[in-house]
Amino acid sequence: MDTIRVAVIGTGIIGQTLAARFVQAGHIVTMGTRNPQRDDLVELARRAGASLTSIEDAIHSAEAVVWAINGSAMADAIPAYGQHLADKVVIDATNNIGAPSMNSLALITEYAPTAHAYRAFNSLGWENFANPRYGELNGDLLYTGPTGPTQAVAENLIESTGLRPIRVGDNDKAKIVDDFVALWFSLAIGQGMGRELGFKILTR
Numbered sequence: 001m002d003t004i005r006v007a008v009i010g011t012g013i014i015g016q017t018l019a020a021r022f023v024q025a026g027h028i029v030t031m032g033t034r035n036p037q038r039d040d041l042v043e044l045a046r047r048a049g050a051s052l053t054s055i056e057d058a059i060h061s062a063e064a065v066v067w068a069i070n071g072s073a074m075a076d077a078i079p080a081y082g083q084h085l086a087d088k089v090v091i092d093a094t095n096n097i098g099a100p101s102m103n104s105l106a107l108i109t110e111y112a113p114t115a116h117a118y119r120a121f122n123s124l125g126w127e128n129f130a131n132p133r134y135g136e137l138n139g140d141l142l143y144t145g146p147t148g149p150t151q152a153v154a155e156n157l158i159e160s161t162g163l164r165p166i167r168v169g170d171n172d173k174a175k176i177v178d179d180f181v182a183l184w185f186s187l188a189i190g191q192g193m194g195r196e197l198g199f200k201i202l203t204r
């Protein structure tokens with residue numbers, strides 16, 4: 001797999017997990033935060049094998065940017081940082097639960113019209129990125145976004161977690177991916193099946 005310079009924006013549990021998995025796959029990972037001087041965050045990034053810097057510097061260091069902050073914070077973050085996202089692969093892993101749209105793809109398109117936006121890493125709990133194995137099988141990860149050269153970058157990052165990428169279509173199909181968030185919560189939490197729950201698409 002090609003080495004990718006990737007920025008993970010957000011130092012929460014999903015940001016930490018994805019950063020660590022990307023590092024393990026050989027990518028060069030910079031975590032971006034509002035608080036790059038905080039010792040606990042520096043240590044957290046070091047444990048993942050990543051470096052830590054400001055959101056702006058992390059974006060500048062990377063060819064691919066994974067957003068892993070609170071979904072509701074995207075309304076402020078994307079207008080603020082959109083100009084720096086031009087021409088990059090931008091992956092929206094955030095869920096704005098309760099908002100009219102769970103994803104922030106429209107904001108990314110508005111403020112970074114030349115970015116190559118993908119919807120991925122949002123439909124499973126973090127445990128399933130840390131360990132994608134279910135008995136004999138590896139799980140799948142549904143995503144949307146454009147075909148073409150940047151698709152290989154998005155798929156490379158998904159494969160770095162051990163999950164198989166399944167492209168649902170262009171970003172007009174992102175709601176299908178987002179509906180799997182509701183399914184995941186209904187099964188994992190509502191039905192008590194537990195957070196180590198993945199999805200598998202079967203074909204014959």
Ligand SMILES: NC(=O)c1ccc[n+]([C@@H]2O[C@H](COP(=O)([O-])OP(=O)(O)OC[C@H]3O[C@@H](n4cnc5c(N)ncnc54)[C@H](OP(=O)(O)O)[C@@H]3O)[C@@H](O)[C@H]2O)c1
Pocket residue numbers: 010011012013014015032033034035041068069070071072073076077093094095096121122123124125126127
């Ligand atoms: N937890 C999961 O299993 C999971 C799975 C898939 C997707 N997601 C989605 O991923 C996102 C993060 O989830 P999480 O569980 O990792 O949350 P979390 O632990 O609460 O972390 C959220 C991070 O967002 C950053 N943040 C908050 N407001 C911000 C702002 N205005 N500007 C910049 N950064 C801001 C904070 O980073 P700093 O304080 O370092 O700046 C914080 O560390 C959410 O949208 C969630 O829906 C979560």
